[in-house]
Amino acid sequence: MNSNYDRLGISPTANPAEVKAAYHAKLREFPAHTHPEDFKAIRTAYEAIRTGAASQPEDFFKIRPLEATIDPEPLNQLRERVMAQLEVSLDDLIRATF
């Protein structure tokens, strides 16, 4: 649970300035071009602490349903497309009727 803080070598009570200073110190130690894996782990830990969402062990196994990630935008596009089709079929209907 505290692994993100451990990764940066700080205590969970560290303030944002301390977090950043620790992050910068770790970057000096593990530059992206020589230690890509360490760099990624440091970055992940830093981002997690910064967003306040330190990763919980149970999150790791949670399976997220795809429906949860639908944006309104594709839905709108979809709706427009369906509407366009509906209008066309209405035209056809009128043509077929008269």
Next chain:
Amino acid sequence: MSRTVGIDLGTTNSEVAIVENGQARVLPGPDGDLMLPSCVGFSDSGKLLVGREALRQYAAAPDRTVKSIKRWMGTDHKTTLPIGTDETRDYLPHEISAIILRALKQRAEVALGEAVTQAVITVPAYFTDAQRQATKLAGEIAGLEVLQIINEPTAAALAYDVRSEETERVLVYDLGGGTFDVSVVEITGDVTEVLASHGNNRLGGDDFDRLLQLHLADRFRQTHSVDVPTDAVTQARLLRAAEQVKVDLSSHAFATVREAFLSSKGKTALHLETEIARTDFEALIRPLLDETLEAIDRALSDAKLDAEDLDRIILVGGSTRIPLVQQMIEEHLEQAPTDGVQPDLCVALGAAIQAGVRVGENVDAILVDVSPYSLGVAAVITTPMGMMPGFFSVIIPRNSVVPVSRSQVYSTAADRQTSVEIEVFQGENTIAEENVPLGAFMVEGLPPQPAGSLQVEVHFDFDINGILTVTATEKGKGQQGSLVVNNAAVHRLSSHELNQAREDLQALFESDETISIQSREITDAETIDPDLADLLDRAQQTLETLDEEQSEELQTLIGQLQTAISNDYDLAISKLQEELEEFLYYVSTNTDS
């Protein structure tokens, strides 16, 4: 010992720089010029010309000259150039770039008196995968080991020396000859961290020239009721005139164009003689600049910052000399850009700093950069209206710090589905097909099961050089498929082909070495007026007697003057001539005393 340099391979000009004793400096050519025009051509006798000489013949021989090749990087666009009296050769964009890089390598080797074998090369932040790979390949053909490809605005930020322990938030606005980038950067001491980048890899000074060229053609038509001939030479002359107008309008409210004998009507020769107001030019380019302001807003919002959070605005690239650019940015962000940044040189200086970091020179710089594009796969989504295929499911969101690894788990969409196709895209559109396809592969042999019960984990690994490796794994039985997205559009060279390309290029340079030096002397004597030549001679001699700081200053002045001469920028010449005279007078009086 061989050396490692930083290279800014620009659309219009390129530079090579190095870090020595912790200080970055741009290396001058044999003539003192710091910038090498990114122009390649062959003389009428089939000799290779690179830089100023190639640019000089552009208006007279556009069919034997190529410029702005950077716009075509990563495509299979072919440039046909005559290499002998009746022989031609098709060049791919990265092959032309390799010639420019080879010339820069040579320039550095002459300046340093040592072999140069490794380089960090910059590209626009918004360059795609294919464009980056083409740049890397060009470096390899030029005989350079490319240690890293870094982003131009990031390099500019590296070169920008704040180095206070207080965090500064800087917006880098980079408008060059062919590309536009904006990056929001946070600098704390020696750590330079990019928060967000956005841009347009087909927007720059070349577009402004093109708009002015069309405008000049309109003026000509209005005056003479005849169209400007469409042949390459006339159009090249018109384009050159347009470039000149653009440059003049950066320092004057009006610019005069005189191009004699552009066309004829019966026996009468028709000339283009007109005056362009700065406001005319501004009206032409304003819509394009509006786009750059939108890009600023998006970069800021991606960085989760507001305009007032910015401590500084840095302008990079030759096109930022246009007064309207500065004015629009200042109005939009309610803050004036910072003075004292060298817009033409800071990218090369930053590349040299990163090169220094890579080879363990005594430079403290830590770089954290992002990928400006989102990366993901095409997926089926379930909607209230049923299953919809072809949506873009993002795995690595734009502006993620690189290197980065991310995974996403997907479920099968159909009952008894035994294979899945993983199609990889780069872009921001929610419809997968609207983005740039990077490749696709199949994972087969899945156990037949009901829809949704089988899970496939797609893992993206994006490395520091922008190479993406995609792995898909079926979670139960462990069926796997993978793809390395590398050189999407540029075909990969085998080591044999690479050696061949290197040797060809080497031969091209060797056969022309002596001749190009001779021709340079001849043309210089012909085109430079004796006063200027004398002044340049005196400047070169003075160079040896100065300390490092002053000699660098003088070197820059000489370089600028030579660029002005080679481009026939009369106004700039007289201004720089004066400046150089003054400088020489100043140092001579100070040494005597």
